[in-house]
Amino acid sequence: MSTDALCDAPLTEVVASLGRRAVSARELVDAYLDRIERQAGLKAFITVTASHARRQAAAADRRLVRRDSAPLLGAPLAIKDLFMTRGVRTTGGSRILRDFIPRRDAAAVSRLRNAGAITLGKLNLHEFAYGVTNGNPFFGIARNPHDPSRIPGGSSGGSAIAVVAGLCAASIGSDTGGSIRIPAALCGCVGLKPTYGAVPLDGVIPLGWSLDHAGPIARTVSDAALLYAVLTGQPPKPVRRPRGLRIGVLSDRLLRPVERGVAAATERALERLQGAGARLREVALPELSMSVAAQLATLRAEASALHRTWLRSRPRDYGRDVRLRLQLGALAPASDYVLAQRARERLRAGLRRAFEQVDVLALPTTPVTAPLVGERKAPWPSEPVDGALVRLTSPFNLTGAPALSLPCGLAGRLPVGLQLVAPWGAEDLLLGAGRLLEDASK
Amino acid sequence: MTEREALAGAARAADLRLGARDLEALTGAWRRYRELMAALAEELAEDLPPG
Numbered sequence: 001m002s003t004d005a006l007c008d009a010p011l012t013e014v015v016a017s018l019g020r021r022a023v024s025a026r027e028l029v030d031a032y033l034d035r036i037e038r039q040a041g042l043k044a045f046i047t048v049t050a051s052h053a054r055r056q057a058a059a060a061d062r063r064l065v066r067r068d069s070a071p072l073l074g075a076p077l078a079i080k081d082l083f084m085t086r087g088v089r090t091t092g093g094s095r096i097l098r099d100f101i102p103r104r105d106a107a108a109v110s111r112l113r114n115a116g117a118i119t120l121g122k123l124n125l126h127e128f129a130y131g132v133t134n135g136n137p138f139f140g141i142a143r144n145p146h147d148p149s150r151i152p153g154g155s156s157g158g159s160a161i162a163v164v165a166g167l168c169a170a171s172i173g174s175d176t177g178g179s180i181r182i183p184a185a186l187c188g189c190v191g192l193k194p195t196y197g198a199v200p201l202d203g204v205i206p207l208g209w210s211l212d213h214a215g216p217i218a219r220t221v222s223d224a225a226l227l228y229a230v231l232t233g234q235p236p237k238p239v240r241r242p243r244g245l246r247i248g249v250l251s252d253r254l255l256r257p258v259e260r261g262v263a264a265a266t267e268r269a270l271e272r273l274q275g276a277g278a279r280l281r282e283v284a285l286p287e288l289s290m291s292v293a294a295q296l297a298t299l300r301a302e303a304s305a306l307h308r309t310w311l312r313s314r315p316r317d318y319g320r321d322v323r324l325r326l327q328l329g330a331l332a333p334a335s336d337y338v339l340a341q342r343a344r345e346r347l348r349a350g351l352r353r354a355f356e357q358v359d360v361l362a363l364p365t366t367p368v369t370a371p372l373v374g375e376r377k378a379p380w381p382s383e384p385v386d387g388a389l390v391r392l393t394s395p396f397n398l399t400g401a402p403a404l405s406l407p408c409g410l411a412g413r414l415p416v417g418l419q420l421v422a423p424w425g426a427e428d429l430l431l432g433a434g435r436l437l438e439d440a441s442k
Numbered sequence: 443m444t445e446r447e448a449l450a451g452a453a454r455a456a457d458l459r460l461g462a463r464d465l466e467a468l469t470g471a472w473r474r475y476r477e478l479m480a481a482l483a484e485e486l487a488e489d490l491p492p493g
Binding site: 289290292293294296297300311312315320323324327328330331332336339340342343346 | 456458464468472479485
């Protein structure tokens, strides 16, 4: 395989090629940097750390010659610009932090580095991760690699673009209402939002304390599993496909409306899972009806509390959409937040009940495929695009249950993501279920 | 007092500086937010005994 072709290979293959010295880390880094330059119009990166990456590659190559072993030794990754990186500016996609150079790495970044990963740079995102379109007013509107007139989704849009366009071997992102899973679905790759708290958030610029998660964005389920193991400080292990998997198909009102092409791709994916031995069962989760309001009240309050000082001292330094969201949160009464927490408890209880009947839940990740840049409304009345994009992902930020988005087909020319949700702490099962679909789709 | 005036007053009290365009956009967003929260409060109302 040529070095350029390796840019599109799964992380596990990249690591294996490096291990048997079929390619050097330096060759790989150069190939990715070349791709990054050629694909600059996608606006995936905010900062490219070329010389730093080459230095890391030289060190990795020395270790590879010595037959050192580490799970990600020499693998070139890229990092959402919400994670602090020592000596490399960390903007959060904002004007406010445009010149912020941290003195330390985020804990998640440290774990990647300790596992031997090379970092190519920092990836574009919706300002402060507070939005899902990735129309960043300061660092450029990120573009979907399948169709640059469309959004990649966000807030980890740069992370998904970089994976799909072959600008890095894999990436990491954060997810407060769907920010890993939405861009993974709209761009056509795998995104894992682990159980709340599983991946450390130390050194990640927060958005909503009780909703923030960090996790991998990758080309395959096995790649996501490898990164998940490293990010959680566990030894990597093979992904095992579960036998006799019981899949709950949600039938609630929250799931409607969904674009016809998305519904059809979801249906076909469920049939493939059934063909692979899974058993499908319809499951009701009526508490989902409260999730939109609960997510909104929780996030508005938590984000506005975090941004309290800047919102008052330098409101004009925010992009307009983010400023308005923060202002609304600053005006909302505390009783809304309390109501939202009660709703969350109900939702968690409902989800626990559902998992007494099935092993995982399956639903579309987003009800729409990638909208056009600047599109404000969903293709049906009274739902804004950003509301539609988080409608099916945010319930699992509220509950903290792990959720995986993986490609399940196309609607027209655009990717569709299937979302699988597992009980808290059951990432192995979740990744295994994802692998089942991935294999059945080959 | 209109909804917009009430919101402008609340913003001043919260020490937020709102331009006319922001106030306009916020008024619409606020209305939708209040509707959602009213529906949520209604769903959770069964927690209380009937008054």
